[in-house]
Amino acid sequence: DIQMTQSPSFLSASVGDRVTINCKASQNINKYLNWYQQKLGEAPKRLIYNTNNLQTGIPSRFSGSGSGTDYTLTISSLQPEDFATYFCLQHNSFPNTFGAGTKLELK
Amino acid sequence: EVQLVETGGGLVQPGKSLKLTCATSGFTFSTAWMHWVRQSPEKRLEWIARIKDKSNNYATDYVESVKGRFTISRDDSKSSVYLQMNSLKEEDTATYYCTVATAYWGQGVMVTVSS
Numbered sequence: 001d002i003q004m005t006q007s008p009s010f011l012s013a014s015v016g017d018r019v020t021i022n023c024k025a026s027q028n029i030n031k032y033l034n035w036y037q038q039k040l041g042e043a044p045k046r047l048i049y050n051t052n053n054l055q056t057g058i059p060s061r062f063s064g065s066g067s068g069t070d071y072t073l074t075i076s077s078l079q080p081e082d083f084a085t086y087f088c089l090q091h092n093s094f095p096n097t098f099g100a101g102t103k104l105e106l107k
Numbered sequence: 108e109v110q111l112v113e114t115g116g117g118l119v120q121p122g123k124s125l126k127l128t129c130a131t132s133g134f135t136f137s138t139a140w141m142h143w144v145r146q147s148p149e150k151r152l153e154w155i156a157r158i159k160d161k162s163n164n165y166a167t168d169y170v171e172s173v174k175g176r177f178t179i180s181r182d183d184s185k186s187s188v189y190l191q192m193n194s195l196k197e198e199d200t201a202t203y204y205c206t207v208a209t210a211y212w213g214q215g216v217m218v219t220v221s222s
Binding site for chain 2: 001034042043044045049055085087089091094095096097098100101
């Protein structure tokens with residue numbers, strides 16, 4: 001199985017900050033990398049699919065980049081509603097595998 | 108609007124069985140590959156099973172941790188996907204989600220395995 005190493009595990013930031021979250025795959029995943037946001041008591045919500053495609057309805061302050069084994073989610077200017085947990089998912093090969101998550105907290 | 112609604116969760120003793128149902132609407136179910144994902148109490152996500160569509164012979168795949176114990180199935184006439192869970196273990200305790208196309212998720216259903 002492909003291992004996804006996500007960093008950091010915790011991130012403390014302020015409204016208006018620019019933040020980045022990283023995922024590193026144990027092998028090339030050919031840009032089949034999605035990013036999800038999860039709030040307490042809710043299902044994960046897809047933000048970005050296939051590295052850099054913004055899901056319909058998601059604000060443009062969210063963006064993704066990467067290739068090969070290294071991928072990044074960037075939030076350009078944090079808004080109050082962005083404080084949540086973020087996960088990456090590789091779906092290049094089954095079983096799809098997730099990163100362990102990044103909890104984004106208000107500083 | 109795409110909707111997925113999971114039912115069938117609950118408290119069950121180790122070694123027992125449980126069957127989850129995911130009823131869907133708002134998309135062409137018959138051509139969709141359906142998946143089950145679970146999230147542990149520690150919030151770790153694990154993709155556990157998928158079933159392909161008729162054109163792919165309804166082929167199934169499982170993560171190693173559930174292989175031989177869990178069975179995914181579907182009924183295209185009811186736009187529903189199922190997860191039969193046998194020989195449950197305490198480590199199967201989780202919230203179970205059904206998903207389609209990595210994009211749409213149900214609200215999840217809790218399964219607790221405990222004596």
